[in-house]
Amino acid sequence: MDNGSATMISPDTAELENEVIRKALSQATQPLTCKQLRDRLTGPYKLSEDILTARLTAEIAAGRVYAFAATGRGQALRYWTRSAEELARETLLRYLAQRPHTRAELLRKAKSTLAGFSEERQKQLLAQLVREEHVQELPPLLGGRTKFYSAKPANPRDYLEDALKKLGKKLACSREDILRAAGLLNDAPAAVPQNSANESLLTRMVQIKLAAAQGGLVPLNELWHSLRTEGWDKTSFDRAVLHLAESYRVALQRHNFPNSLSEAERAELVADQLGNYYVGISLR
Amino acid sequence: MTSLLHSITNPFRSAIVADPWHWDIVDVPEIHQSAFELCRRALEHVRTQRQSTSILLYGEAGSGKTHLLARLQAYLAGLVKIYGQAPPAVFVSVRLQTSPQMIWRHLRNRFGEDLLRPTTDGRPQLERILLPRLKECSPTIGEPQTWLERLQRDARTSAAAVAEMEDALDALDQQAQLNDRDLVIVLAHLLLGRFRRDARAWLRGESLPEAALAQLGVNTDQDGDPEERARRLILSLSRLIGPELPVVFCFDQVEALQSHPQDLAGLLKFGQMVSFLRDETSNAVLVSCILAQFLTTLSQAVISSDRDRLSTFGERALASLTPPEAKRLIEARLAASPDLRSERPAAADRFWPLRESDVDEALQRKKDTPRALLSFCADKFDAYWQPEAPAQVSPTQDFLAQELEERLARSAATSSTEQTDQIITHGVPLLLRLFDTRWEQKALSRFRDADLVFESPRGRVSLSLCNQRNMTSLAGRLRRLREQAAEQVLEDVTREKFVLLRDARLPISSNARRTREHRDQLAGAGFHWLTVSAEMIAALDALRGLLSDAKAGDLANGGEALLPATVQDWLRDSLDAKLRPLRDLLDVLLPEVPATTADDPDFNLCEDISELLHNHFVVSVADAACKLDRAENIIEACARRNPERFGVLNGPPLVLFQLTPSAADVADAPQEVS
Numbered sequence: 001m002d003n004g005s006a007t008m009i010s011p012d013t014a015e016l017e018n019e020v021i022r023k024a025l026s027q028a029t030q031p032l033t034c035k036q037l038r039d040r041l042t043g044p045y046k047l048s049e050d051i052l053t054a055r056l057t058a059e060i061a062a063g064r065v066y067a068f069a070a071t072g073r074g075q076a077l078r079y080w081t082r083s084a085e086e087l088a089r090e091t092l093l094r095y096l097a098q099r100p101h102t103r104a105e106l107l108r109k110a111k112s113t114l115a116g117f118s119e120e121r122q123k124q125l126l127a128q129l130v131r132e133e134h135v136q137e138l139p140p141l142l143g144g145r146t147k148f149y150s151a152k153p154a155n156p157r158d159y160l161e162d163a164l165k166k167l168g169k170k171l172a173c174s175r176e177d178i179l180r181a182a183g184l185l186n187d188a189p190a191a192v193p194q195n196s197a198n199e200s201l202l203t204r205m206v207q208i209k210l211a212a213a214q215g216g217l218v219p220l221n222e223l224w225h226s227l228r229t230e231g232w233d234k235t236s237f238d239r240a241v242l243h244l245a246e247s248y249r250v251a252l253q254r255h256n257f258p259n260s261l262s263e264a265e266r267a268e269l270v271a272d273q274l275g276n277y278y279v280g281i282s283l284r
Numbered sequence: 285m286t287s288l289l290h291s292i293t294n295p296f297r298s299a300i301v302a303d304p305w306h307w308d309i310v311d312v313p314e315i316h317q318s319a320f321e322l323c324r325r326a327l328e329h330v331r332t333q334r335q336s337t338s339i340l341l342y343g344e345a346g347s348g349k350t351h352l353l354a355r356l357q358a359y360l361a362g363l364v365k366i367y368g369q370a371p372p373a374v375f376v377s378v379r380l381q382t383s384p385q386m387i388w389r390h391l392r393n394r395f396g397e398d399l400l401r402p403t404t405d406g407r408p409q410l411e412r413i414l415l416p417r418l419k420e421c422s423p424t425i426g427e428p429q430t431w432l433e434r435l436q437r438d439a440r441t442s443a444a445a446v447a448e449m450e451d452a453l454d455a456l457d458q459q460a461q462l463n464d465r466d467l468v469i470v471l472a473h474l475l476l477g478r479f480r481r482d483a484r485a486w487l488r489g490e491s492l493p494e495a496a497l498a499q500l501g502v503n504t505d506q507d508g509d510p511e512e513r514a515r516r517l518i519l520s521l522s523r524l525i526g527p528e529l530p531v532v533f534c535f536d537q538v539e540a541l542q543s544h545p546q547d548l549a550g551l552l553k554f555g556q557m558v559s560f561l562r563d564e565t566s567n568a569v570l571v572s573c574i575l576a577q578f579l580t581t582l583s584q585a586v587i588s589s590d591r592d593r594l595s596t597f598g599e600r601a602l603a604s605l606t607p608p609e610a611k612r613l614i615e616a617r618l619a620a621s622p623d624l625r626s627e628r629p630a631a632a633d634r635f636w637p638l639r640e641s642d643v644d645e646a647l648q649r650k651k652d653t654p655r656a657l658l659s660f661c662a663d664k665f666d667a668y669w670q671p672e673a674p675a676q677v678s679p680t681q682d683f684l685a686q687e688l689e690e691r692l693a694r695s696a697a698t699s700s701t702e703q704t705d706q707i708i709t710h711g712v713p714l715l716l717r718l719f720d721t722r723w724e725q726k727a728l729s730r731f732r733d734a735d736l737v738f739e740s741p742r743g744r745v746s747l748s749l750c751n752q753r754n755m756t757s758l759a760g761r762l763r764r765l766r767e768q769a770a771e772q773v774l775e776d777v778t779r780e781k782f783v784l785l786r787d788a789r790l791p792i793s794s795n796a797r798r799t800r801e802h803r804d805q806l807a808g809a810g811f812h813w814l815t816v817s818a819e820m821i822a823a824l825d826a827l828r829g830l831l832s833d834a835k836a837g838d839l840a841n842g843g844e845a846l847l848p849a850t851v852q853d854w855l856r857d858s859l860d861a862k863l864r865p866l867r868d869l870l871d872v873l874l875p876e877v878p879a880t881t882a883d884d885p886d887f888n889l890c891e892d893i894s895e896l897l898h899n900h901f902v903v904s905v906a907d908a909a910c911k912l913d914r915a916e917n918i919i920e921a922c923a924r925r926n927p928e929r930f931g932v933l934n935g936p937p938l939v940l941f942q943l944t945p946s947a948a949d950v951a952d953a954p955q956e957v958s
Contacts, residue, residue: 016727022587023587026587026589027588081587081588081589082589086589086592131329131333132329132596132597133325133598211595211598211599214598214599214600215318215319215598215599215600215601215603216595216598216599216600216601217342217576217579217599219580251601251603252604253342253343253344253576253577253601254344254576254577254650255577256344256575256577256845257577257848257849259847259849260847260849272650274649274650276650279576279577279579279580280342280576280577280579280601282600282601282603284603284606
């Protein structure tokens with residue numbers, strides 16, 4: 001029986017190639033030019049730029065791929081599986097995950113990335129993100145009138161630091177003088193390392209995944225990889241995770257079939273003394 | 285007293301909510317409140333913004349995902365009152381026990397089924413949503429329920445009543461832009477109570493014979509891509525329901541879309557489906573539930589934009605129970621038992637007959653999901669009431685044997701020919717992998733009308749499903765296969781097999797000459813015709829159900845989810861005994877086993893007898909011989925050669941009867957009852 005090989009490209013082969021193209025585009029963090037896309041394709045899927053352009057044009061017509069204007073000095077169109085609105089959405093959320101921004105500051109920052117997506121639409125999108133509770137509207141700083149936007153709840157420390165700075169300027173004294181005067185600073189040692197570790201772990205969760213702030217799950221192997229680069233060791237990491245779970249600040253999700261995992265895969269997870277392996281962590 | 289206590293039902297034993305439509309359960313609203321609130325807010329968002337959205341929920345096995353969906357269903361049905369009046373909405377529950385190539389048809393089937401499901405006032409969801417819509421578009425109809433009752437009464441005798449209904453639906457069609465003539469016609473039938481069985485079947489996407497389609501007045505040409513047809517109908521139904529009324533699609537057991545851990549095709553399709561619904565409808569709340577450990581697999585399988593669309597409105601982990609939640613759950617369970625209430629001593633502890641320390645102990649031992657906690661407390665309860673009784677947890681082998689037996693009985697009683705395609709496309713990949721893990725499902729085939737293609741070092745198997753009730757569609761498929769086969773030659777029949785598969789309960793009528801002719805021609809060209817017995821289908825259904833539940837963490841023995849690999853191993857070991865019909869099925873499917881269909885002299889006669897029994901159920905051999913114009917001894921010999929299809933009762937008179945899985949027990953070897 002023949003193997004079905006043929007010199008003509010069958011519709012199935014073309015569809016498979018299109019799927020690979022879409023997958024490559026979808027994995028990109030921003031729109032790609034045809035050349036950049038080709039660089040990401042391998043083996044039989046490294047199509048010529050002409051064919052790739054034709055395929056992309058067809059995908060655009062079918063509404064599965066979107067074209068974006070060239071940026072900077074480049075002349076080439078860029079392509080992505082996400083629409084201009086999605087690009088804008090991701091861009092705004094990315095900036096707001098880093099720290100709170102005023103609206104003007106945010107729009108200024110996003111301007112070059114979101115060429116072609118009008119400022120008015122960006123404002124509408126920001127309002128929509130607030131309605132959907134992906135972004136929070138934070139109150140102005142002490143004495144200010146401009147509101148802030150952030151993907152995380154307001155951090156009192158930001159407001160306190162700003163207030164201390166303003167007060168220090170007004171009274172011409174140092175931050176420490178003010179804190180000592182308020183009885184908030186003495187010679188006691190700083191917070192115990194465990195607490196500090198816990199807090200940085202919680203902060204990192206939200207940095208890895210915005211949705212973690214609202215109860216979304218962060219894979220523990222991802223969290224571990226992220227903190228390992230900052231000098232954490234696995235024992236301290238496991239201890240901090242289990243400690244946070246015992247104090248009901250976070251909830252852990254077990255792997256129900258740990259025996260189906262390899263030893264290496266299990267080593268990436270957090271284990272307790274009862275033989276449970278945890279795969280994910282979420283804020284309570 | 286002791287004997288009375290022994291008769292009290294353990295209030296912790298019924299721990300698993302298997303179906304979101306069942307709400308006869310104890311609920312503690314504080315548990316997973318945040319996830320529930322997220323669902324409520326999403327509903328409100330869709331209602332006010334008129335934009336579809338989606339939520340992703342995940343938790344461990346036994347964390348209460350299905351329970352949460354049941355709470356949502358009950359809330360929308362007005363059975364949960366603490367949140368006030370629920371907004372009107374349509375609830376659709378979809379367990380993803382299906383194959384990637386039938387995912388839209390599966391959704392259409394569930395959508396249709398749930399729209400026809402009666403609500404608390406006895407009326408189906410469909411009627412409840414349609415009447416206000418009709419009133420909105422045709423204000424002159426007055427009070428809609430009274431109007432409908434009048435039309436239903438008059439429609440039997442008056443064409444004017446039918447015309448009035450058509451006018452009202454026409455106005456709705458124009459406003460909602462359904463663009464689906466057949467749907468409007470079927471809606472009229474459903475509302476007027478005409479051709480109910482066939483109209484319901486059509487809405488669920490089931491195959492109907494030409495005569496039934498003609499009677500309904502809908503298009504009898506069922507060619508074209510059935511997945512595309514299903515997708516279009518879902519969009520039309522969504523528009524029919526209207527922009528102000530959310531449709532809550534709850535997707536459970538997403539894990540069941542994988543036939544093995546490396547199989548990502550089903551998940552990719554699922555991501556595309558949710559993404560499409562989110563983008564192309566304006567009133568859908570899409571809630572997907574998965575095991576927490578499955579999140580990484582899902583994220584890798586779907587393209588990233590689809591992954592984002594799975595949780596547009598947010599995602600929530602269903603957290604393990606806190607001590608107050610755990611205690612509240614145990615108290616609620618105890619309080620819901622009327623037997624215990626009457627036995628309770630006046631000064632008893634609130635956890636009586638358990639102790640608070642029991643709950644603390646459970647949490648210390650990490651029995652902190654609702655299912656694990658309830659199972660732990662069930663054992664404690666038994667130990668207090670009946671210390672001498674044996675432990676309730678069965679060994680895994682016994683548990684699985686009992687589960688399989690129950691599922692086989694259930695499938696035999698409930699699986700209909702409409703489900704055959706679904707069961708085959710989902711079950712056969714699992715069966716082949718169970719037999720030999722090297723079998724891989726392939727997407728590409730030279731034959732466009734092949735539904736499933738599998739390859740392994742053993743060879744290649746292609747399956748074409750021929751379960752159409754509509755003989756024109758079946759003849760069309762067989763004709764196309766003949767054309768596709770015309771230039772292909774089956775070179776090595778020990779390495780490659782093309783199987784045309786049809787449910788034995790769907791005989792090919794003697795009038796369907798063209799269909800029979802195509803079949804004979806294909807058989808002559810090396811294609812194998814496989815008539816699948818009801819027993820095989822029931823066994824395949826039980827197998828896929830067990831494996832799907834295991835993958836989703838829903839198969840638990842004593843509170844502990846069973847490892848899918850354990851279930852697979854046990855099923856593999858059971859193929860020669862408890863699952864004998866599946867061994868027989870494998871024997872026909874595997875390429876190295878020769879089949880005898882090309883010159884099967886019994887084929888047409890089998891179909892004729894089957895058709896006769898389909899209409900009359902029990903027929904004497906003498907009558908059958910007379911009706912089929914064949915000698916009695918030929919009829920009898922044919923029936924005895926096909927014991928998987930026909931039952932024979934020794935006479936006199938010698939009688940043939942239609943064999944069903946349950947009847948198979950009666951007519952079991954030697955297939956004769958004097």
